[in-house]
Structure formats: C-alpha cells, structure tokens
Amino acid sequence: MIWGVLQFPGSCDERDALHACEVASGEARLLWHESRDLDGVDAVVVPGGFSYGDYLRAGAIARFSPAMEAVAEFAAAGGPVLGICNGFQVLCEAGLLPGALLRNEDLRFVCRQADLIEERSGETLSIPLKHGEGRYYAPEAVLDELEASGQVAYRYAPGHNPNGSVRDIAGVRNEAGNVVGLMPHPEHAVDPLTGSTDGLRVFEAVAAAGARG
Amino acid sequence: MPKARVLIRPKEGILDPQGKAVERALPALGFEGVEHVRVGRMVELEAEDPERLGELCEKLLANPLIEDYEIQTL
Numbered sequence: 001m002i003w004g005v006l007q008f009p010g011s012c013d014e015r016d017a018l019h020a021c022e023v024a025s026g027e028a029r030l031l032w033h034e035s036r037d038l039d040g041v042d043a044v045v046v047p048g049g050f051s052y053g054d055y056l057r058a059g060a061i062a063r064f065s066p067a068m069e070a071v072a073e074f075a076a077a078g079g080p081v082l083g084i085c086n087g088f089q090v091l092c093e094a095g096l097l098p099g100a101l102l103r104n105e106d107l108r109f110v111c112r113q114a115d116l117i118e119e120r121s122g123e124t125l126s127i128p129l130k131h132g133e134g135r136y137y138a139p140e141a142v143l144d145e146l147e148a149s150g151q152v153a154y155r156y157a158p159g160h161n162p163n164g165s166v167r168d169i170a171g172v173r174n175e176a177g178n179v180v181g182l183m184p185h186p187e188h189a190v191d192p193l194t195g196s197t198d199g200l201r202v203f204e205a206v207a208a209a210g211a212r213g
Numbered sequence: 214m215p216k217a218r219v220l221i222r223p224k225e226g227i228l229d230p231q232g233k234a235v236e237r238a239l240p241a242l243g244f245e246g247v248e249h250v251r252v253g254r255m256v257e258l259e260a261e262d263p264e265r266l267g268e269l270c271e272k273l274l275a276n277p278l279i280e281d282y283e284i285q286t287l
Binding site for chain 2 (some may be wrong): 105107
C-alpha cells in the first residue's frame with residue numbers, strides 16, 4: 001500500500017506522518033499542495049500543523065488548495081483518507097467530515113498523552129495530542145445521527161477530554177467510512193521509544209476501511 | 214469599487230471562550246455590569262459585485278455551522 005501525505009505551507013507533522021505510514025505499510029510519499037495529481041497513492045493523510053497559517057479559521061484556506069480538490073474526488077471514489085489535527089480541521093471545513101473544531105474550552109493550548117477509546121473495538125489507545133482548537137462541535141441532531149450510524153470513530157476516555165469536545169468526541173468518520181479525522185496524533189505514537197505504538201492502529205484501521213471499500 | 218464590511222460572530226448557543234475570558238476580565242478593570250460578551254471578527258473588503266458577498270461568506274469568510282455573519286455595504 002502506498003500512502004501519500006499532503007504538504008501545505010505551514011504543515012509541521014508531515015514528516016512524522018510519512019514515517020508512520022512507512023512503519024504501518026512500507027511506502028509513503030509527500031504530495032505538494034499545489035498539485036492536483038495524487039501520484040497514484042492508495043491512501044491519503046492530511047497532516048497536522050497550521051496550513052496557510054490557519055488564517056481566518058483553522059483549515060479554511062487549505063480546503064481550496066488543488067491537492068484538496070483532488071482529495072475530495074479521491075474520497076468520493078472511496079479512497080481512504082486520514083485527517084490528523086489540522087488535517088481533521090481541513091476535512092471538516094471541506095465538508096468531507098461532519099462538524100467543526102472550535103477553540104479549546106479553556107483557551108489553553110494542550111499538549112499531552114491521552115487515552116482514546118476506539119469505538120468499534122472498545123479498546124483504549126494511548127496517543128499524544130497537541131492543539132489549541134480541538135473542541136469538536138456539531139448540532140445535537142447531527143451528533144445523534146453520528147452515534148446511531150457508528151460514525152464516532154474515537155472518543156476521549158473518561159477524564160481525558162482536553163478541550164470540551166461534545167460527547168467526548170476525538171474523531172469521526174464519514175458515512176461511507178473511508179474518511180476519518182481525529183485531533184490526537186497517531187503519527188507520534190508508532191515507536192516504543194516515544195512511549196506508545198498505539199498510533200499504528202489508527203493507520204491500519206484507515207487502510208482497512210479503504211480495502212473494504 | 215463598492216466597500217463592504219462583514220461581521221462574523223459565533224452562533225448563539227455556541228460556547229465562546231474568548232468572549233467569556235473578556236467578560237471575566239472586565240470587573241477587575243472596574244467595568245461592572247457588562248454581560249454576554251461575544252468575540253468575533255470583522256472583514257473589510259471592496260467588491261465589484263456586492264451581490265455575491267453572501268456566497269463568499271457561506272463558502273469562506275464564515276463557517277455557517279458555527280458562525281453567523283452580517284454584511285454591511287458602505
């Protein structure tokens with residue numbers, strides 16, 4: 001499986017994402033934001049950082065990049081897409097995922113290890129997070145739908161919600177299941193040296209979603 | 214070109230921690246009796262076709278899921 005990792009001006013986690021993809025399944029390459037060509041990759045990561053300076057709103061400008069137009073088509077055709085942190089914000093702004101990410105409830109930038117529950121398996125993953133605008137929000141009716149259709153992908157474990165996200169939601173997937181976004185950073189948790197390899201589970205789950213499609 | 218001003222604010226009912234922080238700071242500075250502070254942003258622009266500003270707001274300047282906007286043509 002070949003992964004492509006988007007690179008925007010202001011991205012800062014694309015190198016770790018590239019490494020994580022390589023650890024997860026062997027091959028990965030960077031995809032420049034100005035190119036509409038996804039270079040034949042099998043899955044796409046929209047990485048963390050501050051794309052286009054996060055001007056206006058986090059992710060608001062990145063969604064109009066040529067690469068994101070290509071990602072939207074790729075996703076519509078069932079291609080697996082993983083958005084991490086800023087990438088999650090970009091996917092929400094692009095309408096590829098439901099909801100929005102707002103300023104953290106206490107206005108503090110959080111940077112810490114957190115426990116996440118993978119909703120499908122019920123298993124707990126230990127993954128770092130670092131963000132100032134990670135408070136997941138969607139209207140109540142949308143949240144009910146997401147819950148009913150199994151679109152809540154990851155939830156903060158009790159006591160681990162760092163930002164006031166509604167219903168402790170850390171990550172969601174689209175209706176088809178091939179697009180997943182989350183605020184925590186699985187790409188920073190792929191080596192025992194840094195404390196956890198649970199992040200690989202996230203990459204594997206996205207790859208599997210693509211394989212199923 | 215016609216000038217316009219777009220005011221963008223968090224939707225009613227959405228927690229606005231910036232507004233809360235400002236509100237909490239006011240009494241310490243001697244400003245009592247100020248409530249319901251909401252912090253948004255303002256965009257000034259000049260547009261050839263002000264008719265299209267609504268679309269522009271929906272698509273880029275505001276996120277209609279979380280923000281309300283108001284266009285003032287000047």
